[in-house]
Amino acid sequence: MLCSTCGTRPPVRPDGRCALCAPTAGRARAQALSTPAFTAPQQWLRSPEGLAKAVVVLLAVVAVADLLAVAADINVRTLIDNGFDAGFGGGFVGIDQADADRADTLYAGAGVLQILTTLAAAIAFLMWFWRVRANAEIFDASAQPMRPGWAIGGWFVPVAGLWLPRRIAGGIWSASAQTNTDGTWREVSRTPMNLWWGTWVAAMVFGRFAATRYDQAELPQQIMDAASMMVVSDLLDIAAAVFAILFVRELTRMQGERAAVGLFPLNARL
Template sequence: MLCSTCRIRPPVTAEGLCILCAGPAGASAPMPAAPPFASPQQQLRSPDGLAKAVVILLAVCAAADLLAVLAGLNIRSLLGDALGSGLATLDDAEANRADNLYVASGVLQLLVMLATGVVFILWFRRVRLNAEVFDASMQQMKPGWAVGAWFVPIANLVLPRRIAGGIWTASAQTHTDGSWRTVSVAPVNLWWWAWVCSGLFSRYASQQYMKAEGAQEVMDAAGRMLLSDAFGIVAAVFAILFVRKLTRMQGERAALGVYPLS
């Protein structure tokens, strides 16, 4: 049986209204709990553990990016001094060490990024399944897309943000009188655009660095890589803020004990 007004949520009043449609009058009504024998997609599971792992890995990503920045500065300093003297002072052994350090920092970035990506997607799937319990009507795509959307070329620049928007809206805690609380989507937008721009610029910078041949070209390409790595640090910070905020929102929403069912 559904609310006689919105036809979405279970009724909590004698008039057949849900807690949101009943307004203040429904705030004192018994709050329906999630079905005790619900299907897996209708059971809440805490995202806290995965969120902590994601935050730690994102911090490691930022540290790896910082190491890459330092390695890039070392290369630029070495080449800058050499170019000032017409390459006469360039020490091949020192140049090789600087290049090896830069390559090693790049490998570290890749490994950490892969590990972070796996755990982040697991967390993203968890909060998406919880959002299905909070309010399935807010979700425009099936829960499976919380994983699949990241692997669709081109579309992965749009679909995950669309899914995140539905999760964010459904996870917004309601006021004590049952009305919806408006929560700014700024953390979602900052995370998403920083991630997309960082990824696209990183690909461009990497291609330019691989094509560079002369000392001046290598120095210029290293400068672009420096900017890319710095952008990666910013993206990691925004991602941490997004993960922490959404995880906290879901904890507050779950504590409220109201789970609209479609």
């Protein structure tokens, strides 16, 4: 049950009005708060649902491209492994040139597909991230640790880009947490956000290491080992894409619920 006057706060008076709408708060203040406090800036909010759907689809495509890359990695490793002579000391005796060319083509093609799909998903994700950050500014500007522009710029800062976006995401998450009907704040588990960020950082760091090892590999055994590392790297990419989907869906849902509450954080805390 909410205040009979403003309809946004729990009643504390016998007549069904909240503390701010009670006569002791002043007639003018009661009139100012007679409509939901969120009504005025409601027009500034923009739903992130459309962008979220696009991000989810593109991340799923990224995961499919990563699966193809895993197949290409395994194909390279298997081809090199078959080139070793198991009968006489395990020395490398060579592989068919046509098979080697096909393996290289498959590996290069999978790499190009990964780049294109990741680029498309990254653009859509940044657009969605900017949208939810803008909404978070309306929900609770005090919960934001950095200015809005960092929602985009933070991703491109060398080294610091490994934690700045997570800091920004934390502020968005806090501002988007739905309040309880009695005006108190509800704690929402940050597990989806932490899993997304942890796997993304791991995939970024290990992926660069594995790619460097693969580019530098010259001997057959080195190529096999590097291909194995690329398998792990691509699997991490898949995990990061899956957890990113969960993060996007959860935060989008939270913002929908938070907007439906129709209450400024400042008023909720009074």
